[in-house]
Amino acid sequence: MSNNEELIYQKNYVPFTRAELIDAVSKSITGSRFEHVLRVEKKAIELAQKYDADVEKASITGLLHDYAKQRSDSEFIKYINELELDPQLLDYGNAIWHGVVGAEIVKNELKIYDEEILNAIRRHTVGAPYMTLIDQIVFMADYIEDGRDFEGVEQARLITEQSLQKGVTFQMKSTLAYLIAGNKPVFPATIESYNAWISKFN
Ligand SMILES: [Fe+2]
Numbered sequence: 001m002s003n004n005e006e007l008i009y010q011k012n013y014v015p016f017t018r019a020e021l022i023d024a025v026s027k028s029i030t031g032s033r034f035e036h037v038l039r040v041e042k043k044a045i046e047l048a049q050k051y052d053a054d055v056e057k058a059s060i061t062g063l064l065h066d067y068a069k070q071r072s073d074s075e076f077i078k079y080i081n082e083l084e085l086d087p088q089l090l091d092y093g094n095a096i097w098h099g100v101v102g103a104e105i106v107k108n109e110l111k112i113y114d115e116e117i118l119n120a121i122r123r124h125t126v127g128a129p130y131m132t133l134i135d136q137i138v139f140m141a142d143y144i145e146d147g148r149d150f151e152g153v154e155q156a157r158l159i160t161e162q163s164l165q166k167g168v169t170f171q172m173k174s175t176l177a178y179l180i181a182g183n184k185p186v187f188p189a190t191i192e193s194y195n196a197w198i199s200k201f202n
Pocket residue numbers: 065066069098099124125142
């Protein structure tokens with residue numbers, strides 16, 4: 001599919017057409033972040049076609065992965081407390097919360113209950129030791145979408161073309177190196193993810 005506009009949701013995963021979903025996302029995230037989301041959807045669809053995943057689910061999850069990115073810290077903290085999520089989350093911030101807690105916001109506000117979609121949103125910030133094909137696709141689409149321009153992105157794109165799993169591992173390794181170089185703490189699940197992948201797909 002060369003044009004995402006041609007994609008019509010037919011599987012009843014979410015209570016929206018694609019246009020309605022885009023409209024809902026545009027009310028939650030604005031500006032360059034919204035443009036990023038559209039590029040992630042495009043890349044997720046490409047990867048789903050290449051790696052035989054569910055294209056509709058790739059589109060939905062690509063569009064939703066950063067749904068909560070622009071919410072206030074206090075809103076995330078409220079969700080963490082009310083839903084009794086892992087209290088360790090409180091020691092981190094938006095970079096972790098918008099995925100792990102963002103999935104709960106998507107569920108609550110958009111009435112989306114498909115756990116594979118929600119898990120891909122949860123896991124796009126920290127990964128997981130085991131990831132579904134959709135998890136892996138959204139994780140990589142977020143990293144290599146056409147607007148990304150960081151040192152190493154071309155290498156990440158090439159590796160992901162050859163092996164989705166090697167792409168995931170490359171991203172985990174790069175993210176961990178970046179956090180350490182910047183003297184930043186690492187969320188424990190991020191380390192667990194790295195350990196699991198580096199031992200299998202180095
Ligand atoms: Fe994100």
